[in-house]
Amino acid sequence: xxxxxxxxxxxxxxxxxxxxxxxxxxxxxxxxxxxxxxxxxxxxxxxxxxxxxxxxxxxxxxxxxxxxxxxxxxxxxxxxxxxxxxxxxxxxxxxxxxxxxxxxxxxxxxxxxxxxxxxxxxxxxxxxxxxxxxxxxxxxxxxxxxxxxxxxxxxxxxxxxxxxxxxxxxxxxxxxxxxxxxxxxxxxxxxxxxxxxxxxxxxxxxxxxxxxxxxxxxxxxxxxxxxxxxxxxxxxxxxxxxxxxxxxxxxxxxxxxxxxxxxxxxxxxxxxxxxxxxxxxxxxxxxxxxxxxxxxxxxxxxxxxxxxxxxxxxxxxxxxxxxxxxxxxxxxxxxxxx
Amino acid sequence: xxxxxxxxxxxxxxxxxxxxxxxxxxxxxxxxxxxxxxxxxxxxxxxxxxxxxxxxxxxxxxxxxxxxxxxxxxxxxxxxxxxxxxxxxxxxxxxxxxxxxxxxxxxxxxxxxxxxxxxxxxxxxxxxxxxxxxxxxxxxxxxxxxxxxxxxxxxxxxxxxxxxxxxxxxxxxxxxxxxxxxxxxxxxxxxxxxxxxxxxxxxxxxxxxxxxxxxxxxxxxxxxxxxxxxxxxxxxxxxxxxxxxxxxxxxxxxxxxxxxxxxxxxxxxxxxxxxxxxxxxxxxxxxxxxxxxxxxxxxxxxxxxxxxxxxxxxxxxxxxxxxxxxxxxxxxxxxxxxxxxxxxxxxxxxxxxxxxxxxxxxxxxxxxxxxxxxxxxxxxxxxxxxxxxxxxxxxxxxxxxxxxxxxxxxxxxxxxxxxxxxxxxxxxxxxxxxxxxxxxxxxxxx
Numbered sequence: 001x002x003x004x005x006x007x008x009x010x011x012x013x014x015x016x017x018x019x020x021x022x023x024x025x026x027x028x029x030x031x032x033x034x035x036x037x038x039x040x041x042x043x044x045x046x047x048x049x050x051x052x053x054x055x056x057x058x059x060x061x062x063x064x065x066x067x068x069x070x071x072x073x074x075x076x077x078x079x080x081x082x083x084x085x086x087x088x089x090x091x092x093x094x095x096x097x098x099x100x101x102x103x104x105x106x107x108x109x110x111x112x113x114x115x116x117x118x119x120x121x122x123x124x125x126x127x128x129x130x131x132x133x134x135x136x137x138x139x140x141x142x143x144x145x146x147x148x149x150x151x152x153x154x155x156x157x158x159x160x161x162x163x164x165x166x167x168x169x170x171x172x173x174x175x176x177x178x179x180x181x182x183x184x185x186x187x188x189x190x191x192x193x194x195x196x197x198x199x200x201x202x203x204x205x206x207x208x209x210x211x212x213x214x215x216x217x218x219x220x221x222x223x224x225x226x227x228x229x230x231x232x233x234x235x236x237x238x239x240x241x242x243x244x245x246x247x248x249x250x251x252x253x254x255x256x257x258x259x260x261x262x263x264x265x266x267x268x269x270x271x272x273x274x275x276x277x278x279x280x281x282x283x284x285x286x287x288x289x290x291x292x293x294x295x296x297x298x299x300x301x302x303x304x305x306x307x308x309x310x311x312x313x314x315x316x317x318x319x320x321x322x323x324x325x326x327x328x329x330x331x332x333x334x335x336x337x338x
Numbered sequence: 339x340x341x342x343x344x345x346x347x348x349x350x351x352x353x354x355x356x357x358x359x360x361x362x363x364x365x366x367x368x369x370x371x372x373x374x375x376x377x378x379x380x381x382x383x384x385x386x387x388x389x390x391x392x393x394x395x396x397x398x399x400x401x402x403x404x405x406x407x408x409x410x411x412x413x414x415x416x417x418x419x420x421x422x423x424x425x426x427x428x429x430x431x432x433x434x435x436x437x438x439x440x441x442x443x444x445x446x447x448x449x450x451x452x453x454x455x456x457x458x459x460x461x462x463x464x465x466x467x468x469x470x471x472x473x474x475x476x477x478x479x480x481x482x483x484x485x486x487x488x489x490x491x492x493x494x495x496x497x498x499x500x501x502x503x504x505x506x507x508x509x510x511x512x513x514x515x516x517x518x519x520x521x522x523x524x525x526x527x528x529x530x531x532x533x534x535x536x537x538x539x540x541x542x543x544x545x546x547x548x549x550x551x552x553x554x555x556x557x558x559x560x561x562x563x564x565x566x567x568x569x570x571x572x573x574x575x576x577x578x579x580x581x582x583x584x585x586x587x588x589x590x591x592x593x594x595x596x597x598x599x600x601x602x603x604x605x606x607x608x609x610x611x612x613x614x615x616x617x618x619x620x621x622x623x624x625x626x627x628x629x630x631x632x633x634x635x636x637x638x639x640x641x642x643x644x645x646x647x648x649x650x651x652x653x654x655x656x657x658x659x660x661x662x663x664x665x666x667x668x669x670x671x672x673x674x675x676x677x678x679x680x681x682x683x684x685x686x687x688x689x690x691x692x693x694x695x696x697x698x699x700x701x702x703x704x705x706x707x708x709x710x711x712x713x714x715x716x717x718x719x720x721x722x723x724x725x726x727x728x729x730x731x732x733x734x735x736x737x738x739x740x741x742x743x744x745x746x747x748x749x750x751x752x753x754x755x756x757x758x759x760x761x762x763x764x765x766x767x768x769x770x771x772x773x774x775x776x777x778x779x780x781x782x783x784x
Contacts, residue, residue, distance in 0.1 A: 005683050009668045010434075012767050014675040014753035015701050016355045016511060020760045022708040078708060120709030120761075225714060274713040279727055281717075323728075330745045331722040332583065332596035 020222075026079040028223045032214030033086060033269065039210050040203040043148040044094035047157045048203050054098045055130075056085030058105025066114040080119050084108055087127035087269060090204025091262055091309070092134070095146040097162035100138055104130040124316045125276045128309050135309075145177050145200045177201045178260045179305035182252060194259035201261070208259040215268035224272050227284035228291075232267040233258055235292025243300065251300060263295060266308035276316045283319075283326035290315045348574040349587040351721045353754045355577055355675065357550060358511045361634045361641045367518050369645045370658050372450050376649035377429050378404065378415050379439040382688040383478045384485045385411030390440055396423045397445075400452050401627055404440055407473055413486045414476045415440070416625045418647035420448035432671055432678055432685050439686075442649065455623020460533055465491075468537045475619040476626040476689070480611030481505060481580065482672050484690030487612050491538065493601050500604040502540040503589060504531055504613055506547040506554065507573055507580035510673025513693045515630040516610040518643045520547065520554040523614055524561040530617030531568060538606055542567040545610075546585050550575045577675060578752040582607040584721055596748055611692070631687060633659045635674075637666040637696030646687045653683040655694055667702045670695040675753045708761035716755035716765060722748050726755035726765045733768035738775050746773060 040048040063081035064072060075081070085105045092101055108130020116122040135142045146157050178189035178199050193199050194208055204211070218224035236257050243251040257263065271277060271291055278287050291311045298307025381387035388405035398404055398417040405415035421444040428436040444450075460468060472488040479485045493499060504527070508516040520527060531543045547555050549572045558570045573579050573588050583594045585607065592603045600607050611629065618624045627648055634641040639660030646655055652669065656662055670677040671691050687694070716726035725744055732741045746769060755765040 006662060006666045008666075008679070008681055009702050010679040010681055011668060011702055012679065012764070012770075013670060013673070013677050014355075014757050014766070015668070015670065015697060016674050017705065017757055017762070018353070018355075018760075021706075022711055022713075022761045025711075025713065025760055074706075118709065120711045222715075274711045277712075279712045279714040279717060279725070281714075327725055327744070328717065328723040330596065330724060330748050331587075332593050332598075332748070333745070335593045335595050 023078040025223050026083050028218060028221050029083055029269065030079065030086065032217045032223075033090070033204070035210040035213055036090065036204050036207060036265070037086065039207040040090065040094075043207075044146075044203060045156070046154050047094050047160050050098055050156070050160055051092055051094060051096055051101045051203060052086060052089035054101035055089035055092070055105035056082055058102040058107075059085030059088070059109045059126075059130075060105075062106045062109035062114065066110060075118065078119060080113075081109060084113070084126045084130075088130045090265060091127070091131050091202050093142065093145050093201075094203055095144060095157035095159035096134075096141055097164075098160055099162070099164040100134060100141060104134040107133045120275055122275055123319070124313055125270055125273050128270055128313055128316075131309055132313060145180070145202075147200050177305065178256075179299065182256075182260075183299075183305040188252075188256065189260070191255055191259060194256070205262040205265050208264050211264040211268055215264075218268070218272075224268070225274070225277065225284050227281060228272045228277055228288045229267040231285050231288025232263075232271060232292045232295075235289045236263065236295055239293060239296045243296070257296065257299075261299070261306045262308040266295075266312055267291070270308075271312050271315070276319060278319050278322045278326065280323055280326040280328055282328070283322040286322050286326065287315050287319065290318065348576065349579070349584040349721060351719055351723065351754070352576040352578060352584070353719045353757050354575070355511050355757060357575070358634075359514050359517070359550070361512070362514045362632050362643050363517060363551075365514075365518075365641070365643050367522055367630055367643045367645055370647070370650065370655060372419055372444055372647065373650060373654040374444055374446070375651065376418055376421070376442040376444065376647065377439050377651065377686040378418070378442065378649040379429065379431055379437050379686065379688065380405055380408075380415065381431075381437055382415075382484060382648075382690065383413050384483060385409065385489075387438065388412055388415050390426050392423050392426075392440070394423050394425050397421070398423060398442065400448075400450055401455075401625055403474070403625075404442075411486055411489055412473075413478055413488070414474050414625070416476055416627045417442055418627045418649050419444040420450055421445040430682060430685060432680055432688065432691075434681050452624065457623060458620045460537070460620045463537075465537060471619070472616065474625075475615070477612060477615045477619065478626070478689045479609055480615065480629060480689065480692065481609035482676065482690050482692055484688065487608065487616070490601070490606060490608070491534075493538075497601050498604055499538045499540045499601060499606045500542075501590065501606070502531065502535045502538060502543045503582075503585060503600075503605050503607045504543060504545040504610060505580055505582065505585055505607055506545055506551075506558075506610045507585060508551070508610075509548060509575075509577045509580040510675050510677075510693075511577075512634045512695050513632045513673050514634075514643055515632050515692050517551050517554055519610050519614055519630060520551070521557055524557050526614050526617040526621075527558070527610060528561055528563075528566065528568065529621060530613035530615070532566065533616055533620050534606075534608065534613060535567070540606065542569065544568075544589055545570045546573050546579075546589050547571070548573050548575045548579055577754065577757075578721060578750075581721065581750060581752060583750075596745075626689060629687070629689060629691070631655065631691060632693040633696075634693065635670075635695040635697050636701065637663050637669075637698045639663055648689060649686045651684050651686055652680065652694055655687060656683065656696070662696060663698065665698045666696055667699050668697045670697065675757070676751065705762040707763055710761055710763055713760060715758040715760060719754040719758035721752065721754060722750065724749055726769070729772075730755075730763055730765040730768050733772045738772045741769075741772050742776070746776070749773070
């Protein structure tokens with residue numbers, strides 16, 4: 001009996017691939033955020049888990065609801081919806097009513113991602129879009145900060161359980177964030193409190209060092225364009241140092257600027273979202289410098305104590321233009337022939 | 339100092355695939371026994387196909403010319419065996435198309451002994467005669483492109499070649515043909531290099547070898563005579579180090595301007611196999627009738643480095659290596675990054691075929707494609723500093739004309755972008771389609 005030849009495939013070269021896939025890159029970001037998420041549970045107890053869970057539930061529900069029937073499972077499996085929910089949750093105040101957090105996650109995915117055509121097509125960072133929506137709709141709840149529970153894990157902030165569409169139930173136990181303290185009361189929070197998270201603020205922004213740790217992990221895994229966080233942080237340091245030369249009393253010190261508010265969270269995890277940041281190396285520098293300048297401008301001169309969200313969203317809008325004008329020089333072009 | 343040297347000899351970007359060379363790196367080159375059927379396609383080099391000078395039924399000797407160059411960018415073909423011309427007709431080629439070829443049936447009773455011809459007194463030849471001789475020897479670039487070697491030798495007036503660069507990088511994974519040639523025939527390599535260097539009037543010969551072949555670097559350095567102006571340069575292990583423009587950048591630090599050739603920066607680049615073929619012809623009178631082929635990959639029973647007569651069907655080569663393992667799904671001719679898949683085991687081994695690689699389900703499993711998330715890994719991989727992410731998006735929307743503004747024709751299809759893409763987007767395949775469409779349309783319009 002003559003042996004049959006195998007049926008040969010004609011997949012075109014290259015057959016070899018590196019190991020990384022897009023979902024695994026998304027999961028890497030989730031792992032990188034794990035320490036900061038853990039810290040938020042430590043500081044704010046079960047409320048943190050509830051707020052984060054509501055955001056993720058809202059994001060995943062929107063993802064599931066608006067996906068094609070055929071690709072429904074796939075779009076959930078790439079972990080990008082969970083990531084958006086988690087990132088949004090980390091920017092919210094711990095005492096936020098849960099239904100608002102849920103709505104924020106839902107809107108973030110629906111308006112921030114699905115209507116653009118899904119993963120890879122959106123212009124704005126979905127998590128930040130969700131937060132911008134919440135800040136515009138529920139300004140009081142979004143700026144009511146509560147102090148840490150002080151180790152009581154099961155103490156729920158009463159604000160969390162407010163009924164949907166009733167006025168958010170606000171309690172007297174509120175505490176200003178370091179940026180708010182500086183802006184409205186001229187009180188400077190010590191740097192050690194900022195670095196280790198002993199301040200009030202949104203869930204994920206309180207512990208600067210853990211956020212940096214996750215950033216280093218992402219950098220080692222090559223999931224992150226290091227140029228963006230580096231240029232944002234350098235710009236913020238240089239710009240606030242320059243302002244400090246004029247009036248050291250009124251303007252924040254460079255290190256305070258870096259470790260306060262959502263800057264580290266934004267610079268490492270939000271601004272580096274590959275979809276909404278420039279793809280070219282030079283573009284990444286321009287993007288980062290733009291974000292850094294806008295952050296300080298809004299913080300110092302704007303009406304709000306914090307400006308990271310608007311700074312990143314504004315630069316997101318500029319990304320396609322930056323990309324277009326920063327194409328790298330092609331090998332062999334622009335060199336003189338002999 | 340040594341470490342600094344390695345740092346200096348690099349180009350920017352590129353990727354680091356696992357090199358998989360351990361399968362065959364230590365196996366000496368052996369000869370495949372002669373088979374029965376040989377198919378010599380007339381167009382197995384880049385350029386104009388050769389013109390047959392034999393007729394069906396005619397008896398040919400091994401090494402006898404069977405087709406003459408069809409033009410300047412064309413080379414001669416020689417019979418790989420002693421036997422009879424069975425047919426001149428259309429045969430299935432590597433790309434799946436039927437193309438004219440000469441089919442030869444080997445004479446089972448012939449000894450296939452090739453008497454060493456008289457060495458050619460190359461020193462007395464003028465440059466033009468030398469170029470003609472290289473063309474009649476049928477020598478082409480053996481790295482994979484199969485570009486006729488003599489065309490590169492004929493430089494226009496006013497252009498000077500200062501450096502002869504010999505490409506021993508072998509940056510494609512799996513392949514070990516150049517590695518083995520450098521180890522086993524360093525004298526022939528240096529001899530061929532000297533012939534080429536003197537004829538080109540170059541000042542020095544540089545042999546570029548990736549540092550993952552330290553034994554080859556040592557052997558070459560030992561064989562270099564003190565009076566020979568030859569140096570071996572250790573190059574960083576990185577794909578595509580063996581692309582000639584990247585190698586020039588690595589060795590000399592010069593960029594070849596887009597649309598120009600290495601000769602415009604006073605360099606002539608040749609593959610190790612090509613140089614050995616030159617030595618074989620001018621010192622031993624043997625034209626290009628066989629080549630070294632690496633047979634490797636997870637689907638082959640006994641991997642090997644083989645001397646294969648040109649025109650041998652892949653079937654015979656694979657059979658000699660113990661056959662295909664069950665689960666074989668794809669056979670690539672050339673390297674795994676730039677080679678071509680073949681649809682049938684009956685296609686012949688050609689002048690430009692450096693490897694026959696057999697892959698199984700694991701390597702060919704269909705990978706799920708995700709949307710492009712603009713992560714920029716392809717930009718950091720592209721040695722030509724193109725924007726593959728943008729090119730792939732444009733190609734998917736069939737906006738081929740817009741791709742020209744993004745320099746699609748500077749792409750050399752090395753495949754780094756596809757290798758690097760975490761979303762498994764077949765970027766280089768999309769670019770290839772677009773380029774084909776654009777060039778084809780140009781032909782139709784003209």
